[in-house]
Each structure stands twice: as structure tokens, then as C-alpha cells.
Amino acid sequence: MSFDFTPFLRDDLPPAAKPWGGFAEFNFVGGHVNAASVPGPSLVEALAKVMQRDGDRLGYYGLGHGSQGYLPLREYIAQMLAERTGMPTDPGEILITTGSLQGMDLVNDALLQPGDTVILEAVNYGGQLSRLRKLGVNYVGIEVDEDGMKMDALEDVLAAQKAAGAMAKYIYTIPTVQNPSATVMSLPRRQKMLDLAREYGIPIFEDDCYAELLWEGERPQTIRSLDDQGQVIYCGTFSKTIAPSLRTGYLVADWSVLSRLMPLKTDGGCGALEQMALAEYCPDNYANLVAGIRQILKGKCEAMAEALGEQFGAAAEFSMPKGGLYIWVTLPAEVDTDRLTKIAGEQGVAINPGSEWAADADYGRRRLRVCFGHPSKQEIRDGIARLAEICHAEFGVPLRGANVER
């Protein structure tokens, strides 16, 4: 007989986890990177060096640098952000987090209560949408075009909220290589968003996790770099460039805000080895590593776009990403991607259904997100072909694929 824990658990717990069943044969989900690009041995070499110099610090909580994280890593991040995003940053304004997900949880925990509202891009990161729903927080989606969130639409929402006396708690934006649209917000729109935030007195939470994965040109200035009044909380990560398994991200905010977020991080700090390895590895190697990864990902992205074109033809609409890991695909109205996700999953093709990646789930229901970071080009071709077959069998589209009538 087994003890029944049910009466002791909170009523509002999420559903139970399922036992891990491994990855799908064709893994087009999650923020997985190109595994062969992960510089595992170099990280270990870097760690060996820093260990000789600074190994005694392992004996201390926070490596003896307090609860914000290993100081040399914060110094590197500060310098990198200043150089690459035009955002002068003090190491004292940085909190190392367990991936940017923990940073997001801290911001949500500090700012949000049930019944609150967040404004965000209408297609969005599913992990943020699900977090907000779990918190009982409403969200209002703002349409995105190729220059990012539309500022006239944002202004309309802000004005309506002000008129109703029900302002949102913050604007959440992924301005550079937005997830899932892969759009990049133009500089004038960044400035306009900040102006509107000033006018309506509302904070901005800028999620910059994908900004290093822009194929061409420099990283745009961050919105926080335009802000001299501490109105923008910023997060970044090493997950999408070095490796998601490292779980090393960071929050940047003025001390007056960061000092309120820090007590909510109750886990006693982030892992020492990742922080030490990254602090030693990155200064000399990060820029080169990322430049190489961009080229690999761009090639995979092109392979994915070609495969979609070949297998789905005109049935698959998408804009070519300017960077990142994902293509956001619109299928004909008769396709229900919730159902497609389920059936394809059973046949070895894992995709993210659009309903989970859109503020309006109905809008997302004929859309899907596919990640090209992990699979090889051949796996991309084979997996998209199988997805097209499955979609045809279930929904009658696409009618033709690879020049063959189905």
C-alpha cells in the first residue's frame, strides 16, 4: 500500500511530469543548438586554468563574491554588453541566473499578481505565455511585422489601458530575433517603445536571448542602452550560443530593482563550474565561436526553408529568419497544428504547435514553430518530408510535395 500524497498537495499544482521518453527521431522542438559546436573540451581547459588560480573559492557560497555570482563572469558580461550592444553595464547591475528562465521567473515573481496584465508580442515564447497563465496573469498580444512589435498598436493598447485605469505591469519584448517570428525590431521602434513606456510610466522587460544569433551585421542597440532612467530590466543567456545545458543566464537592472529581485532567488547561487569556465573561456573565444555558429545555423535555416518549400510548396508560408533557431510557419486554415503535433509526435517528428506560441491560441492553431538548431541538414530534409506526409494524410495538405502528387 502506498501513502496517498494527494490530500497534502496544493489544489492548483500543474499536472504531473511524465517519465522522460527521449528525444524524437526528428527533433524540431525546444531551443536546441548545434551539438557539434559546443566547445566542451575548451571549456574544460579554461576551467583547469581558472581552477589553479581561483580554485579555493569553491569552498565558499557564491564563490566568495556574494549572491550575484562570480565576479569575473559578471565583469566579462558587462564588458561584452558594452562593446556589442552599446549598453554600458556595471558588474554590480548583473545577477547570474540559472538560465534566463530563472531571470524571467524572478521578474514575474517580483512584479506580478493574479489578475495583472502583461503586454507582449502577439506571437511569443511559449514558456513565458505558460508562466503567465499559471500565475493567473492576463496578456495582451501586439502584432509583429518585419520590423518587430508595431508601435501604433502598442500605443493604442496603452491608451486604452490608461483610459480604463488598468495599466499592464510591464511590456515584455524580444526585440532581436524574436521568438518565434525571428524578426528584428528597428532602432526607431526601440526608441518609440521606450518613449511610450516613459509616457505611460510602464517598465519594459527586454529578453535578448537570441541577439547573438543574428546572421548579418552588428547586434542592434538594446532598448536598455537607450534608457538612462532604469526603466528596462534586461536578460540574456549563454544557452543559445554556448550550450543550453550550462544553465547560465543573467539579469541586468539598476541596483534599486536588482536588489529587490535578488532575495527571491532562494537557491543559494548558480553552479560554480559553469561560471568559472565561462569567465575564462569567453573573453578570448566567445566572439569567434558565435561567428562560426551563426554560419552553421544559417546553413541549417536555409536547408529547413528549402525543405519546407520543396515538401509543402505554397502551403507553408514563412518569412526567412534574420537569425536564431526557428522558422515560424503558417499552414492552410484546414490544418490544426495541435493535432498535427500530436500525430507527428507519435511518428517521430517533434514540432511546437503555434497555439502555444501565440497570445491568441486560435491565431496560432494553423501555425507551428520548427527548430533547426539540433538536426543535421539531412535530418531536416527527411523530417520535413515525413511531416509533410503526415500532414497530407491527416489534413489533405500539402497536395503536392517534392514534385510528386500525393
Add this chain to the structure above:
Amino acid sequence: MSFDFTPFLRDDLPPAAKPWGGFAEFNFVGGHVNAASVPGPSLVEALAKVMQRDGDRLGYYGLGHGSQGYLPLREYIAQMLAERTGMPTDPGEILITTGSLQGMDLVNDALLQPGDTVILEAVNYGGQLSRLRKLGVNYVGIEVDEDGMKMDALEDVLAAQKAAGAMAKYIYTIPTVQNPSATVMSLPRRQKMLDLAREYGIPIFEDDCYAELLWEGERPQTIRSLDDQGQVIYCGTFSKTIAPSLRTGYLVADWSVLSRLMPLKTDGGCGALEQMALAEYCPDNYANLVAGIRQILKGKCEAMAEALGEQFGAAAEFSMPKGGLYIWVTLPAEVDTDRLTKIAGEQGVAINPGSEWAADADYGRRRLRVCFGHPSKQEIRDGIARLAEICHAEFGVPLRGANVER
């Protein structure tokens, strides 16, 4: 002009963090270990080996082993717990956490709501007491003697709660090397606690973080090892043996419970490098490492006890710890250790005030916890001498120290 975040923050946030000011000259606080015992280079060597074999996994969330953590580490923990604590454990019943603190947060998050009650040892880990207060949860302290929590007192509380129709949500216990009393619960009491938990239908949360630091003899059987009905949730850590900065702990529970806790861990996993390094290092080295650490800590403990005896004489009452990192000291009634902590802190001696380490803060007010893990023996002698001087200057006790009338 700076943007005012105050109106956007939850009303019930904890106070702002203070900027990190470094450790005190004499650091007798926290769960710091003997820094020189941390096997930094060996962990790096282990990591280099596992990286050759398994490095590709860095490209995957959860190292491709799902959200429970790196499978080889879970396999090692399962085997170690079976061998050393008599607790057969399946790797599928283990969740790797960011230190045991995250495990504690997950258990509290799943089981507790404001107004609930937890039963625990009357002197206790300050981090658990402060968590419970923050959650609006009441706690009832049960007296501890040299054999651990007193079972007659526990039975009285359970009976009274049952009669009042207000049962606690769980019994929290640190049975082996209790924090701060350093007592070890006897095997009959462990069995009795489980019997009472059965009789009253209440879960046990067993915190075994210090169990490897028992000076003499084998680790006792865990309470969970006596339980074949899944009524005990168990946590452990590598923080107190290998290094607190690694932030690698674990929860053990039957899948029916663990699967409800896992969705509350929303940070996308724990750091890969620690998990890989520990999985490779521990099987051949953990037992020897810990055996050496025990001897070092025992020596420091004796130095601390001698220094307390020499400097405080009969004014400092304490039982000799059976292991661990702390001595729990009772001073004369005229001493207020909240005040002593503040004044000593200003003069370079950091101690933990008993009011934060006792379910009844008043009971703790003439008591304090001192950690001997980090300082050298000389620092222990010098720091305790300074503490005695400060205590004498403020409270008039101890009257004599080091054979000198003050």
C-alpha cells in the same frame, strides 16, 4: 531622474538585498566547508574524461536525460544511498536540484499554503524557518535531546493537532547531525517517527544534508529506508562535503510525488558541468574524500570547543557535536545574541544568532551557532577570543577568559 519601480513591485516582497561586503575577518556563519579540502583540480580532471565520452550531450537541455538530471549522476547517487544509508533507490526517483535549498523550495511550494503548519525540531535550520514564515506557514517546534527529536513530545503534538482537526502538512527533520544541535536521532526514534507518521497519516520530509559528516561509525539508516510506502520525501546535497558553490543537491521521492514536484522546477535543469564532474569523480573518490574531511572538521570542532571553554568558561554551554560544521552554544540569560551578532559583526566576527535558529525566537535569544568549517584553528582561537571580549564589554560575561579576569 530614475524610474520608480516601487508601484510595480508586489507589496509583500522581502527587503532589498544589500551590496556584497565580503566575508567577516572571522567567518563563523553559513555552511562553509574547509576550503582546502575542495578537490577542484580532481573535479576538472574528471570533467575532462567525461567530456571526451559524453560531451555532445552539452548541446541538449537536461543533457538529453530529461528534467531529472544527468543519468550517470543519478545512478551514482542511487547506488551511494543504497550502500551507505540502507536505502535502495532507483535513479528514476531522484531529481537533481540547485543545492538542497531548491529541493526544500519545491517541497514547500507543492505542499504548503498560508495558514498551514509544519512540525520540526525546536532548534532548526534558519533557512527553513525563514522560508516558512515567508510562506505564511506556522511551525511547531519539538524538543531535541541527544537522541534527536523527542518522540513523546511529537506524539503529544500530533494528538493535539488531530483533536483540533488541524493536522500539520508534514514533519520536517534533520535526523543525522541536526542543524544546529548536531545531534543524531537514534534508530528506535526513527522507527517511532515513521510509526507516528503512519498512525496520523502525515508525510515526513527528511533532510540528510549533513549525514556524511558524522565523525564516527556508519551513516545511520535513513527514515526513508524504513519506509516502504513512499511517505518520506528525502533530500541530500554535495554542498557540505564537496563544495557549497557547486549547488548540486537532490530530492528522492516515489515517482507519484516526484512527478508532482518536477513541474515546479521551472529553470530548465541544473548546471551540466557540476553534474558531469560529480558523476565521474564520486564513484572512485567520494568515500575517501569525505573520510579525510571528517577528520579535519573534527579537529576544527575540537579547537572551537577548546576556544569556547578557554574564553567563555562555564558561561558557554554546549554539547560536543557528533559531526557537522556547527557548535550550538547557550550563553547566560543576560546575553542577547541578536545584539551580540550585530556588534560582533561590526568588529569582524560573524556569528548566527540563535533567535533565527529556533522555532521559539525567545528561546534562541541567549544562544548562537558558530560554524567551524571555514576558519583555520588559529582563526578559530583568535575569533572566539575576540567574541568573548566583545560579549564581556557588552553584557559583562564571560567574567574571566583565558585565565584572566576581565
